[in-house]
Amino acid sequence: MRLLPLRTISSRFLTTGNKAQLLLAKKANCGLSANFESYKSVLQRCVVEKSITKTRAVHNHMKQTGFPHLSLGNKLIDAYLNCGSVDEARQVFDDMIHPHVVSWNSLMSAYIRLKRSQDAVSLYRKIFMVSILPDEFTFSSIFKAFSDLKLVNGGRATHGHLVVLGLEGSNMFMSSALVDMYAKFGMMQEALFTYEAISVKDVVLATALIVGYTQNGEDLKALGIFEEMVNCGIKANDFTFASVLIACGNLENLSFGRLIHGLTLRSGFHSRIAPATSLISMYSKCLLVEDSLKIFNEIVNPNTVAWTAMIGCLLHSHREEEALQFLLSMIRSSVKPNAFTLSTALRGCATLALFELVKQIHASAMKLGLETNRYICATLIDSYGKSGHVGIARMVFDSLAFPDLVSVNSLIYGYAQDGDGMEAIRLFYMIKGLGIEPNNATYVNVLSACSNSGMLEEGHQVFSFLVADHKPGPSTDLYACMVDLLGRAGRLHEAAELIARVQKPDKILWRTLLGACKIHGEVSMAKWAADKVLELDPGDDATYILLSNVYASLGQWKEVTSLKCLMRERKLKKDPAVSWIHVNQEIHTFMAGDMSHAKSELIYEELKELVEKTKDLGYVPDTRFVLQDMDEFEKERSLLYHSEKLAVTYGVLSNSGKMTLSLIPNPKQ
């Protein structure tokens, strides 16, 4: 057997002068066993250098020279895996008659790293057929594959194998993986049992259990384990802090959150990205945006997750414009948004009804290949609907391979807002066919669609569906929807009877009835409903306004005045209503009677014209609800000042060309 070419590969593929080369040169002519050692060290070199070309070259050289390359199969597998070529590693593995358990383990963990959990599980299942026994390394990686694939039974059976082999409780890594798997399955009983089977615990094991509790909504228990861990003298790491802070946020337990914040500062983990991100979200949930901002500003290089958390935090505190500014800053600093970022940002667009921005984010999502993500789709449907384009929302919905409940609910809401009650109802009956169970939000949306479209009969039908469906009976807010539907249709007594059927009517329910009384000028029932609301919440400013509207509509100005006095006494002030419109990428905000806009004069002039035109078309101003005691002419005028009318008029003006002369010329045009 000629083995001379070894010298060739050593000079071609290894850096000159290294040890492996010398070794090869020395042993080049000493027979097969010497070559075994030589190949072994060359392969070792390949493992370290992670060079796929070298590995392939050595592999080919072995085959060409007729060297029994499979005698070094485990090393070859190792080399290929280290170069990232799991399929070539698998090829070698399949050619081998008795791969060592280490090779089985390496391949399985490589598959799991590459998110090819199915391949890992298939491989695991083969191991028993070749009478090789899995070891603690096998178990510490394979459980992750079962949890990725949500194979509950397979995971439990594998736990069984471990017990049969007498490995239960023998290895920390294994138990941590097992705790993690059970936690991901939501089987916290089993997770706790596994945790307790280990007598001397470590930080990873404890953290796995803490994470499990927070992810399963058992935040108090998570804090309990953290305390236990601290008491045992186990030092928390960044993973631990990240999760414990989430638990504090979910519980809105600020004092504990601050305490943990202090601990992260003391241990230096506050500068790690994950705990810092959790701090942002903890303060966000406790509504301390300034604290979140402070944490965020201290992060040196915020990544996508940190940016996303901060955007979500601003939205949580209803600071939508700022949130969207943050999205822009993020993109400007070249941090790539992901599905989390875009679905979060879309929530802000939905609230502000920013159609243009929704389209832009939609386009970004497509560029990033995220247009099938269910969160993105659901928020797109929601935000297209809320910005007045339910047709596009429907197109997104129809593009879904598997529509889910949230996207259905969002679309129904879109139709409700669009006044298309029929389409909302149609969707409601359609999802039954898709096997989707409606939830509370579905019913709320469908009923408000019926309400907005005056579809009393259809609403009744949906409600009876609901009564039959829900074992404990519809929730109070669903009764409120039905009260609204009946009330608007003028069936006030039926609405009142419905409230009587509710165990503990809340203020929303009574206020809904009050709103209906307002529409139909039912003063005595209005007074009754208002008293009920104020019994439950004397500070409910909307109720005073509603009731005084009812009095005003009947000309009972004495009552209106006394209600106003009462509000002043109780130091109540209703926030003025605001309307806004998005024109030329700018938001213009208006309040009733607002003169602060630069184009106010033009706007009022145009509005007067518009109203005259609509009167010609048959519009009769409904002046019943104007608060002040004034004559008809004045009432009409005060209706003109309504914020929504001002905003719409500004929009009309902007598109009419009437304003171009007075605008500062745009250099881009």
Added chain:
DNA sequence: GCTCGTATCG
């Protein structure tokens, strides 16, 4: 070999 932070609907 094991553990982490960001997301959708009334």
